[in-house]
Amino acid sequence: MKLENLSCSHNIKRFFAIKYNSRPCLMWLSPAIFTFLLVFMQASMGVIVEPIKKSFNVDSFGIGILSASFFYSYSLFQLIVGSLVDEIGVKKILLISMAGTIISCIVFACSNSFVVAVLSRIFMGLFLHQHLHVLFILVPCGFR
Numbered sequence: 001m002k003l004e005n006l007s008c009s010h011n012i013k014r015f016f017a018i019k020y021n022s023r024p025c026l027m028w029l030s031p032a033i034f035t036f037l038l039v040f041m042q043a044s045m046g047v048i049v050e051p052i053k054k055s056f057n058v059d060s061f062g063i064g065i066l067s068a069s070f071f072y073s074y075s076l077f078q079l080i081v082g083s084l085v086d087e088i089g090v091k092k093i094l095l096i097s098m099a100g101t102i103i104s105c106i107v108f109a110c111s112n113s114f115v116v117a118v119l120s121r122i123f124m125g126l127f128l129h130q131h132l133h134v135l136f137i138l139v140p141c142g143f144r
């Protein structure tokens with residue numbers, strides 16, 4: 001069946017004739033994926049409490065410090081990150097935050113000491129927070 005024989009062939013042809021620019025979608029999708037990672041990082045400490053207690057030989061107070069270090073850095077850097085996005089730009093901040101997130105997650109996974117784990121959780125909170133700012137800038141702008 002030919003495309004011209006359809007009753008709505010004009011709309012279908014026009015739909016397929018549109019050349020989609022995938023760059024804005026990728027610019028939105030990458031911080032969206034990392035925002036999902038942010039939610040995962042916020043909820044993950046409840047699941048990995050026992051293995052962390054055994055591997056770092058800490059009690060509940062140490063687990064509380066490890067868990068709170070993410071949230072403290074996340075909340076303290078909100079204003080700083082918002083001003084950095086305005087000054088430096090969305091693309092640079094997004095690349096820096098993705099690289100920082102990946103590096104801090106790898107450091108946390110490979111850490112053998114409690115101090116390194118706490119520092120990596122602090123950097124996770126710092127770098128993962130930037131994706132929400134980028135999403136809030138990209139969505140209202142309509143991917144300009």
